[in-house]
Amino acid sequence: MGAQISAGDTAWILVCCSLVLLMTPALAFFYGGMVRRKNVLSTLTLSYVFMSLIGVQWVLYGYSLSFGPDISGLIGGLDFLGFQGVGAQPNIAYAKTIPHELFASFQMMFAVITPALITGAFVERVKFKSFLLFSLLWATLVYDPLCHWVWGQGGWLKEMGVLDFAGGTVVHIAAGFSALAFAMVIGPRKGHGKVPMEPNNIPLTVLGTGLLWVGWFGFNAGSALGANGVAVNALVTTNTSAATAGLVWMLLSWLDGRPSTLGIATGMVVGLAAVTPACGFVTPLAAMVIGAVSAPLAYYAMRFRERRKLDESLDVWACHGMGSTWGTIATGLFATVAVNADGANGLFFGNPAQLGIQIVAVMVTIVFSFGMTYVLAKALHVSIGLRVSPIEEDVGLDISSHGERSY
Amino acid sequence: MGAQISAGDTAWILVCCSLVLLMTPALAFFYGGMVRRKNVLSTLTLSYVFMSLIGVQWVLYGYSLSFGPDISGLIGGLDFLGFQGVGAQPNIAYAKTIPHELFASFQMMFAVITPALITGAFVERVKFKSFLLFSLLWATLVYDPLCHWVWGQGGWLKEMGVLDFAGGTVVHIAAGFSALAFAMVIGPRKGHGKVPMEPNNIPLTVLGTGLLWVGWFGFNAGSALGANGVAVNALVTTNTSAATAGLVWMLLSWLDGRPSTLGIATGMVVGLAAVTPACGFVTPLAAMVIGAVSAPLAYYAMRFRERRKLDESLDVWACHGMGSTWGTIATGLFATVAVNADGANGLFFGNPAQLGIQIVAVMVTIVFSFGMTYVLAKALHVSIGLRVSPIEEDVGLDISSHGERSY
Amino acid sequence: MGAQISAGDTAWILVCCSLVLLMTPALAFFYGGMVRRKNVLSTLTLSYVFMSLIGVQWVLYGYSLSFGPDISGLIGGLDFLGFQGVGAQPNIAYAKTIPHELFASFQMMFAVITPALITGAFVERVKFKSFLLFSLLWATLVYDPLCHWVWGQGGWLKEMGVLDFAGGTVVHIAAGFSALAFAMVIGPRKGHGKVPMEPNNIPLTVLGTGLLWVGWFGFNAGSALGANGVAVNALVTTNTSAATAGLVWMLLSWLDGRPSTLGIATGMVVGLAAVTPACGFVTPLAAMVIGAVSAPLAYYAMRFRERRKLDESLDVWACHGMGSTWGTIATGLFATVAVNADGANGLFFGNPAQLGIQIVAVMVTIVFSFGMTYVLAKALHVSIGLRVSPIEEDVGLDISSHGERSY
């Protein structure tokens, strides 16, 4: 029938913009609690700055590259530069019942938080200027194309039929494997593996977790782009996966010592990341399985990473990368059109082909994001340098990069 | 006419799920600021864990026990196990204009926060394992039945005509009197009444208060189950009662010393708890009276509790139990069909019978929740023990139960 | 056609009430992080208390003075005392598609936060009792009339045709210039300009910034009073201005030293304040200009203020006053009916008259708010005194005014 604005759908997605925006501060605090006291402000800034940086980039050209008219399935055209032509009428290709500008704005919040996720890899040692440069390049050369492939009208992975409801590939796998690549280039923090690096303020991390969970409802249920049954199902599956993963992680850390607060919080976030691609396609009970499996997967990925002495400091790869790799594949197992008529069935509902598509999409995302990030980081490393000096690292980035002290 | 989904109503209740979810982290910080530094993480975890525990329990069987097809007015049947049959269509018995799954999900958030409220009674000394067991039993044997009685189709208190808009009985009285019972069983913290137990971080409590207030709009106005005039009225009465109670508490603490920040915050929460059962049935001016009376009631209940040397540590009974006892009774005084045609008139609007019904509901809730909790706690106390060892208590639960330090 | 409630619009404005309410706690933490540790609770309380004080005042008579039937363009009549007649039906003069009580409640949140903004001027030394008295007088004699002039049906500035979408004059200019006047009367903190007054907890300020940004979506996009294209545009322009100003401030502080976290946070808030009057009338690219100009304006206003040795402690004047002065004037430059048919064109769209109107409104607001505040503050200063004693100031207001310690 075409484009007819629904005030209800518009209301919900306006709210989701607010909820997803909230996730960036939430992430900042989630991360900020885990670093050492001398790097708290620096860590907060690494996330917050994206609200500014991508807030400008997206309006200027990011949205256009991602969602502009398709160019050979690879990238969007420049028609939407400066949000031109992105107005109060719906863009039928993307969302029939809300203003085009609202779709663009909701997508902006995703573009903001994704690179912020990566910062967990290089906190406590990155040079601020190089970080800014890397971030802008990453947003332009990694995020925007990938976003177009998976969600843009005509994008090649979308055409292939990949199911990624709210960003398992575009957001979490991309961030996780980029984090891995960056950590390999920048190298470990001074003293990593020798001195214990105790989190300076776990309550901040716990606060961040709570706000992340709330914001994730906007992220996942908002991806239905309307206030409807699919949104409701996404909200419930999101909650269920997070709940389950938190519980399982608690048990895992209990077995290895004691039921740790940080562990429960981490499990919750892993469950949220894992269910992200699946949330609009699977039932609550399937989400319980997705959450339950994601916890040990990320848990042991973390230990593996530690044994390899790799300082991917706040475990973006283990939590988001591995969590969502599993979630995207699990979508190929558990998806059912009973939940979402616009989706597809997965292996367990008689459609093994979907699983294949999912695996291809995962692999493409991994190779592309890891490879591009490795090259970008390496180029910056050998040119202007990625790290602060050892003395600045000792003093802490709060003072040395920002001239401030936290508390 | 029956079931017709409204996108506007759906949008609002989706938001309310997020707002009510936020209340559990908010409560965690409200409580976490008031304990001693060595128990901050433990206190936070006691609340957060319910997002996981009940998040799973509710989907598996909690919702079904509470809202499944009625069995003799006492409990719900098992038809909704695993959210089976809880889908995108409305359940006309509960909410005509939103998906059934959304109603179930909104109710989940209530089931999550209610047992979290109780934790204020036993912070700084409870054994984590026993706490988990108690919580699961309490949710199953106390919350789910009570919820069915008051809100479930066919529940006997509902049939009797009790007015409880957003959970005065089910949530606040039940939590408050359960807290009282538990505190009597577990006994006071080491040094209680001798050593001053200064709150470690009042700003955390203040933060929690702010977030609780915001979340409470979802809790109370969301209980209209739609974006309509009743919801609006509930939001305004909620705000008015909280505002008034905060102001009155400020004056009370000023009279006894100085206008304390913690006092203002406490007053606000008391006003919120008090108006919860009434919010959808009374006018803003009536809410002002409800708030104004709730403050001294809880204030002197607190002092009474202290004089009795009972260590119901964070005053769940005084704030939530007594606050909402008053609020539920006040609903029988101030309710008017001018505000809510689906409600009833109270005593002041010519219907004394309603007051009687309210009082019966209050007494049933008190007896049931206090009694059940006492028995459950006692049984755990004599079997596996409710308390950590005195040495663990001295060291603090952060280290001894969770192996972590806060800040 | 007249009044027809839209559930979607109602849902959105219900949410906006929650979002704007959140801004008061957010502001409390934004401010609380910047004072010295001995005044954290006091600073938090100065903001929080308005949720109580105005929460009661507005219902009793504030709304009526502001939005009651017009009396000679100057003030509202008393018809809405106690929210009488403010019910579930729309008030067509203000908002056609939502309950009148919802409009009143949304406006309440503005009335709550505006005087809270002013507190930044006199933290760390104000006498609590005098502050309460001042606040009530200010709300009644400054805010309510001004609100009527600009937004009330029949208000003289409204009749004149001023464009102020979400409160550039009523909220930010009024608060900023009142802050200036108050600071001049109360005088500087002991040691101001001699002892460095290092912020005690910048992460709190950063947290406040994040929550303010989220809440501001409700503030600005909610001012469309519906879930429609104008709301969406307001959300996008709000985000864009904040993003840009944050970035520019970062660069400014980098030039003068290092890219400071506090600076980025401050820039974001300035960008938010600046775009507030304009957000519903201008394009995203215009918002980028508005944000970009607001940052250096406030930055150098701050330095000017410092050089004058004026202790307007947390720079309400520079950030909100100057930011929104620019924003209100810029509305007269960039406004276009292409964005909002109910608005008007500005200078750059061929309507220089609008710029004149904007300038008049700015000047009226400045003169009225500065003058009234100066008189009120002076009267209190010479009668009951505005400041605590020097010893109480040394000890800190947490202990001396509230009998508490923060952390």
Next chain:
Amino acid sequence: MLKKIEAIIREDKVNDVIDALKEIGIVGMNTFEVRGHGRQGGVQLVGRAGTYQVNMLPKIQINIVLNTRNLDAALEAILQSAYTGETGDGIIFVTPVEDVIRVRTRERGPGAMMYPGDIDERRNK
């Protein structure tokens, strides 16, 4: 003659020790947090995935300046009230103090060390 006791004890014993000192009339004192290491091996903390070792543990140091004649009584009170028998109970140092001045009264020397109701006052009764 004046001495200073520097007692480094368990965090969770600090209230007991202060009470024990007040019991016998030792009034003037102050405390602060230190992180220490001695015979006690450290403690194992739980991280996100697995545990790790922390070697510097939080302790409280209590400083008490007193007349030499009250030294033994104070030491005995601390030794008893700080004891648990586990490693980490702590250690007490005694150091010399040459002079003392009270700011408010400018009293100087041992005479400045009198507090209402303290051990000396009690002895004289």
Next chain:
Amino acid sequence: MLKKIEAIIREDKVNDVIDALKEIGIVGMNTFEVRGHGRQGGVQLVGRAGTYQVNMLPKIQINIVLNTRNLDAALEAILQSAYTGETGDGIIFVTPVEDVIRVRTRERGPGAMMYPGDIDERRNK
């Protein structure tokens, strides 16, 4: 000959005391927070409902190591700048120091105790 001054003063007097010391050319010093108890009775705080008593009050301890010849001047500066006349003004201890070494220069003994523009340099001018 070296001495250490340990002055325990009100939190809110610390800036005044530091200024007074700098005024007379005492440069090297450090401060930390302690919680103390002396003649001052404690303070009443306000809880959720009613008040309660806290006995250990926050104070700042300033440690200054200096040559004995500068001791009296420093003591006098502190006594004046820390004074309010209310209980809780604090107390000053003087203890012996046997040796001092500056890390950066390995200067040792009283000679290590020189600072640009300090009291000794001024005296020599």
Next chain:
Amino acid sequence: MLKKIEAIIREDKVNDVIDALKEIGIVGMNTFEVRGHGRQGGVQLVGRAGTYQVNMLPKIQINIVLNTRNLDAALEAILQSAYTGETGDGIIFVTPVEDVIRVRTRERGPGAMMYPGDIDERRNK
């Protein structure tokens, strides 16, 4: 004979110093944060608009009580591990200690100062 070393060093050197001490078998010690001022001029911080100067800088004080025979070894270890060559490296004081008692064992005097695997035990091997 007992001495106390009070070493005031850079915050970011504390792990290095502790490691260097453990290396040579100095086991018992404790640390706390101080804010200090010496030859180092202070640091410039960035405010909302422009910079300002802070004069009291955070440092870590390490206290070590030990037998006089181990003093020089300990001093040397600290001097080496705390060194950067910039102002602000810090300063070490040596003060007398008259007695020591271990709470758990009531061992008294220098004999209380033995730790498993410490410098004395190593020497005896």
